[in-house]
Amino acid sequence: MRLANPTMLASGILGLSAESLGNIVKGGAGAIVTKSVGLKPRKGYSNPTIVQTSCGLINAVGLPNPGINEFVKEIREAKNFNVPLIVSVYGFSAEEYAKVAKKAVDAGADAVELNVSCPHVRETGSEIGQNPEVLAEVVRKVKASVPKPVLVKLSPNVTDMVEIAEVATEAGADALTAINTVKAIAIDPETAMPILSNKIGGLSGTAIKPIAIRCVYEIYEHVKVPIIGCGGITNWQDAVEFILAGATAIQIGTAIAQKGPSVFKAVTRGINAYLKRKGFKSVNEIVGLSHRN
Numbered sequence: 001m002r003l004a005n006p007t008m009l010a011s012g013i014l015g016l017s018a019e020s021l022g023n024i025v026k027g028g029a030g031a032i033v034t035k036s037v038g039l040k041p042r043k044g045y046s047n048p049t050i051v052q053t054s055c056g057l058i059n060a061v062g063l064p065n066p067g068i069n070e071f072v073k074e075i076r077e078a079k080n081f082n083v084p085l086i087v088s089v090y091g092f093s094a095e096e097y098a099k100v101a102k103k104a105v106d107a108g109a110d111a112v113e114l115n116v117s118c119p120h121v122r123e124t125g126s127e128i129g130q131n132p133e134v135l136a137e138v139v140r141k142v143k144a145s146v147p148k149p150v151l152v153k154l155s156p157n158v159t160d161m162v163e164i165a166e167v168a169t170e171a172g173a174d175a176l177t178a179i180n181t182v183k184a185i186a187i188d189p190e191t192a193m194p195i196l197s198n199k200i201g202g203l204s205g206t207a208i209k210p211i212a213i214r215c216v217y218e219i220y221e222h223v224k225v226p227i228i229g230c231g232g233i234t235n236w237q238d239a240v241e242f243i244l245a246g247a248t249a250i251q252i253g254t255a256i257a258q259k260g261p262s263v264f265k266a267v268t269r270g271i272n273a274y275l276k277r278k279g280f281k282s283v284n285e286i287v288g289l290s291h292r293n
């Protein structure tokens, strides 16, 4: 998959309609990733589902989505934008992941990203990504059912990221996305209760950037497939840090809330200026550069 620039939209932020994905393309993203879609429609959790903390957002939205049969309309429309379209999929079994992935690719997705890392919905997401045998089965079944690249999005909420990354690649993952949100909670002192209706959610934004970079750095030394860095990127310096750790592309989510879709153009411009200033010809020359002896 070739990208005009190394920036991509992260799943779950403005990714539920072709119209909002179009705004992200106008903002300069090199690829777009949809909100995670499942086999059946899901309402998600009741409010509050997102809480702003001093260092980032905690969300437990509960994977609201219209289901793949309805979502194919958006895929067909978003396919007309001139950037690769990656559909994020989830399921409650390996068969479900494979079915949703096939429908997404049949509708025109250029790749699928497996959400095996959502930290707040039972029996899917990170409950799959934290279990090596189940994860391998999901990746194998999806690979067998689609002829397009399969990205596996990893959870940081595991003891050993490297083990999980190796399981995913041995099962056939074409690329790894690292990371999804970090399990977190916020409690209101006045009510003395957790703020989110689901109580526990996932932290995103600048607070998780050093964790995400550590994950990319660790994985890079053990896998050969491309790694897409994600977590707390707000400017070009953050993006370059991820690339130096080993990422070939990066995803941006939470920062869009403060900076708007033009964050993609600003980050790309900054990366290009950095490469020029340092005498590099392409991003590939700096992927994993911080690992040299």
Ligand SMILES: Cc1cc2nc3c(=O)[nH]c(=O)nc-3n(C[C@H](O)[C@H](O)[C@H](O)COP(=O)(O)O)c2cc1C
Binding pocket: 010, 011, 012, 013, 035, 036, 050, 057, 059, 061, 063, 088, 115, 118, 153, 179, 180, 181, 203, 204, 205, 206, 208, 230, 231, 232, 233, 251, 252, 253, 254, 255
């Ligand atoms: C409101 C919200 C919804 C999200 N929904 C999804 C989702 O549906 N699927 C997924 O794989 N990740 C989802 N994520 C995680 C992001 O894609 C990303 O991995 C995470 O937020 C870290 O990147 P960031 O700090 O740039 O936001 C969501 C994040 C937020 C804040």
